[in-house]
Amino acid sequence: MNSSLSTQNDDGIKAIMLEIQNQLRSRTSDSTKIGPQTNITRDLGLDSLAIMDFIFDLEDSFDISIPMERIAEVQTISDLAQAIAILQKEAA
Amino acid sequence: MSSIFDKFASLQEQHAALTAAGKSPAEIRFDEIISPTEAMLDGKRTILMGTNNYLGMTFDEEAVDAAITALKTEGTGTTGSRIANGSYNGHEALEQELADFYGMRSAILFSTGYQANLGAISALAGRDDYLLIDADSHASIYDACRLSDAQVIRFRHNDPQNLARKLERLKDKPGNKLVVIESIYSMLGDMAPLKEFIEVKKKYGAYLLIDEAHSLGVMGEKGRGLCEHEGAESDIDFVTGTFSKSIGTVGGFLVSDLPGMDIIRFVSRPYMFTASPPPSVVASARKTLSRIAGASALRKKLWENAAQLYNGLQAAGFELGPTLSPIVAIRLKDAEKAITLWNGLLEAGVYTNLALPPATPFGWYLLRSSISAAHTPEQIALAVEVCTKIGLELGLTTLSNSNKANGAALNGASPSPSSASTEATDTAQPEADEPAARV
Numbered sequence A: 001m002n003s004s005l006s007t008q009n010d011d012g013i014k015a016i017m018l019e020i021q022n023q024l025r026s027r028t029s030d031s032t033k034i035g036p037q038t039n040i041t042r043d044l045g046l047d048s049l050a051i052m053d054f055i056f057d058l059e060d061s062f063d064i065s066i067p068m069e070r071i072a073e074v075q076t077i078s079d080l081a082q083a084i085a086i087l088q089k090e091a092a
Numbered sequence B: 001m002s003s004i005f006d007k008f009a010s011l012q013e014q015h016a017a018l019t020a021a022g023k024s025p026a027e028i029r030f031d032e033i034i035s036p037t038e039a040m041l042d043g044k045r046t047i048l049m050g051t052n053n054y055l056g057m058t059f060d061e062e063a064v065d066a067a068i069t070a071l072k073t074e075g076t077g078t079t080g081s082r083i084a085n086g087s088y089n090g091h092e093a094l095e096q097e098l099a100d101f102y103g104m105r106s107a108i109l110f111s112t113g114y115q116a117n118l119g120a121i122s123a124l125a126g127r128d129d130y131l132l133i134d135a136d137s138h139a140s141i142y143d144a145c146r147l148s149d150a151q152v153i154r155f156r157h158n159d160p161q162n163l164a165r166k167l168e169r170l171k172d173k174p175g176n177k178l179v180v181i182e183s184i185y186s187m188l189g190d191m192a193p194l195k196e197f198i199e200v201k202k203k204y205g206a207y208l209l210i211d212e213a214h215s216l217g218v219m220g221e222k223g224r225g226l227c228e229h230e231g232a233e234s235d236i237d238f239v240t241g242t243f244s245k246s247i248g249t250v251g252g253f254l255v256s257d258l259p260g261m262d263i264i265r266f267v268s269r270p271y272m273f274t275a276s277p278p279p280s281v282v283a284s285a286r287k288t289l290s291r292i293a294g295a296s297a298l299r300k301k302l303w304e305n306a307a308q309l310y311n312g313l314q315a316a317g318f319e320l321g322p323t324l325s326p327i328v329a330i331r332l333k334d335a336e337k338a339i340t341l342w343n344g345l346l347e348a349g350v351y352t353n354l355a356l357p358p359a360t361p362f363g364w365y366l367l368r369s370s371i372s373a374a375h376t377p378e379q380i381a382l383a384v385e386v387c388t389k390i391g392l393e394l395g396l397t398t399l400s401n402s403n404k405a406n407g408a409a410l411n412g413a414s415p416s417p418s419s420a421s422t423e424a425t426d427t428a429q430p431e432a433d434e435p436a437a438r439v
């Protein structure tokens, strides 16, 4: 997955990570650590419905649709950011 | 020692916690079925209020007789799929009758409603197509997506604008877009904003499939469901449905007015690789289906009954689903109270369904009941009374028991609408014989 994203996209990924973290702040407890390797289903204390809602909000803010197959491949915040970057590129 | 079941350890724990307070909702065993609305459970006569038996057809004499005749003349089963082992006359007759009932060109019979969704959706949406499904879709629709080669995109529940944004993003992509919605959603009894969905699907040239599982026989002058009720049948591409609710037996179907649908029989694995419905089931389904169009008196009774339960519980101060429908669900935040209420009702001789997250919207615990035209006002009054009494004990309702008797509208006097749902409690009191408009 990484090879398709050259280093010049790193800033893009950082911006995406920032938005993901913003979206998660309001949904998780203050003590929850949110980093690139945070596992979305395991570490955030969110149930599947909360995660679905979180994904819907991300779709709105990035103006993309994240197909269910892609969501299934995502485990960490970093995976999610990469997937969003690819979808943005595909949509452009 | 490790076991192949180890991965279910947390589920086991959950289940144990659930059953510690009484019975397991998933392990109820009826000793005797007395009628569409009563059964013996642990030696106690129990009112059935969670069966989806909307028109009370399970003991319909003509349907039972038709099944017995078919059993005697054609045997207990077909022992194979129609593709491999051939069709019986009844299969084809039932398909023709379904097509005629809906006024559409063709119908395909499946062995269950689950398989109808699985088989229809997975076959209709192929490799280069897009499936757009409502987030609150039934498991059969989600599973169909897994079986399909199409890309699957979810839209927010009952949100045509969210669907529109997603179709907009796909508008330059080749490939068909198939939108899947349900008429009445099985957990809360809320209904799809059909007209708005149709506008969106027309704008983007998408196909629309609607699962009328809970509205067949229940809505519309002739019982064809939400699409008939809304006068929108000509704008619908595909309807799926089941015989396991208002029709009182088992089986499912896909109907459409689009030419060429029969090819689905040769690509739909859930059609091809499972045995066809047995003759007795087909015979009772045909008999009951033939009566649906003329069953307006039963429908009227069903909606009156639903209104009695919905209004009674609402007056008692329970938080319910957003619209009156034959599915009446009490929304609870607290697992323990939900389990206590469900067990309390059972002890008082009223059987309902307990639905738990994640199968429920917003992570609610739902005490779900489905009303039947066969219920008596006395049965419903008893259910409301018992619910209210336990609700008061648990602090779930705020009103005194006496208030519920007049069934008066107490809109606005209900407990604060939950943050998750702004729509539930401030609606106008629904009319009994008219499916309420969505909020």
Ligand SMILES: Cc1ncc(COP(=O)(O)O)c(C=O)c1O
Pocket (backbone or CB within 6 Å): B112, B113, B114, B115, B117, B138, B140, B182, B186, B211, B213, B214, B242, B243, B244, B250, B251, B252
């Ligand atoms: C919306 C919906 N679709 C399909 C089904 C499946 O129907 P069946 O019981 O015939 O498999 C159900 C019932 O569980 C349902 O609620």
